[in-house]
Amino acid sequence: MAIPTAASTPAVALTADLTQAELFTQIAGNASLSASFWINIALAGVAILLFVYMGRNVADSRAQLIFVATMMVPLVSISSYTGLVSGLTVSVISVPYPGGGSEEVLIMWGRYLTWALSTPMILIALGLLAGTNLTKLFTAVVMDIGMCITGLAAALTTSSLLLRWFWYLLSCAFFVAVLYVLLVEWPADAREAGTAEIFGTLKTLTVVLWLGYPIFWALGSEGLAVLTTTQTSWAYSLLDVGAKYVFAFLLLRWVVANQNVISTVGSGSLGAATASAD
Ligand code: RET
Numbered sequence: 001m002a003i004p005t006a007a008s009t010p011a012v013a014l015t016a017d018l019t020q021a022e023l024f025t026q027i028a029g030n031a032s033l034s035a036s037f038w039i040n041i042a043l044a045g046v047a048i049l050l051f052v053y054m055g056r057n058v059a060d061s062r063a064q065l066i067f068v069a070t071m072m073v074p075l076v077s078i079s080s081y082t083g084l085v086s087g088l089t090v091s092v093i094s095v096p097y098p099g100g101g102s103e104e105v106l107i108m109w110g111r112y113l114t115w116a117l118s119t120p121m122i123l124i125a126l127g128l129l130a131g132t133n134l135t136k137l138f139t140a141v142v143m144d145i146g147m148c149i150t151g152l153a154a155a156l157t158t159s160s161l162l163l164r165w166f167w168y169l170l171s172c173a174f175f176v177a178v179l180y181v182l183l184v185e186w187p188a189d190a191r192e193a194g195t196a197e198i199f200g201t202l203k204t205l206t207v208v209l210w211l212g213y214p215i216f217w218a219l220g221s222e223g224l225a226v227l228t229t230t231q232t233s234w235a236y237s238l239l240d241v242g243a244k245y246v247f248a249f250l251l252l253r254w255v256v257a258n259q260n261v262i263s264t265v266g267s268g269s270l271g272a273a274t275a276s277a278d
Contacts, residue, residue, distance in 0.1 A: 023087035036237040044078035080114035096161040112152035130186040131193030131265040140181040147174035209243040
């Protein structure tokens with residue numbers, strides 16, 4: 001059987017019954033959409049190699065834990081974008097729009113699914129940096145997973161416009177809980193832990209960029225369709241560059257230079273990653 005490629009297969013109309021090969025062809029045939037995926041595959045690859053190199057001499061167990069959590073971010077990302085570019089984690093669905101109509105839209109649902117793995121890693125790294133306790137870390141992580149899964153439900157609901165946006169509101173409610181931990185609870189913990197400065201920088205980067213995701217969802221092809229699918233994809237891809245690779249680089253560079261600070265964080269909170277002798 002011939003394997004379809006972008007060059008050999010003519011473009012087909014967007015319908016719900018496209019095969020994975022046809023979805024792959026659609027994506028490959030749209031140079032800009034493809035580029036929004038490939039740029040992240042390339043950057044994630046570079047980030048993985050760079051972070052392995054940066055972490056080669058990290059000896060403190062808490063610093064190592066932050067490294068592993070942060071390393072997972074580009075590792076999940078490269079998997080996520082490979083799913084998108086191959087047509088595995090995208091579907092064409094009929095999205096209802098305000099005003100009564102609906103349209104066949106290419107939905108990149110793999111993004112929401114993989115955010116449920118990558119964003120908890122970002123929060124675990126930030127929580128460890130702030131010297132949080134288990135309750136606050138658990139709260140941030142489960143609320144964040146709730147945000148991603150209900151966001152996935154919003155993107156995939158086709159039966160009702162109202163319920164589609166109800167899922168969106170539910171996801172925003174989970175997001176508010178995450179923002180509360182990030183903006184109120186952890187800054188206070190970080191002050192006590194002596195990591196307030198770097199935590200402050202990373203918190204601002206995270207909060208500002210993360211707020212972009214629901215905004216672009218609402219404006220994009222899954223929401224009000226002010227933006228095209230390709231524009232929406234680029235918006236997410238560029239937010240990802242800052243929220244993942246820039247974030248991870250700044251954090252890991254600080255951790256490498258301040259292992260002595262990291263090793264003293266945590267007594268009375270999550271504790272060290274390994275049991276202490278005293
Ligand atoms: C959605 C739509 C529904 C409402 C909200 C959203 C928030 C998404 C966020 C995503 C962050 C992703 C990151 C990925 C890095 O790997 C699901 C778009 C609130 C905040 C940082």
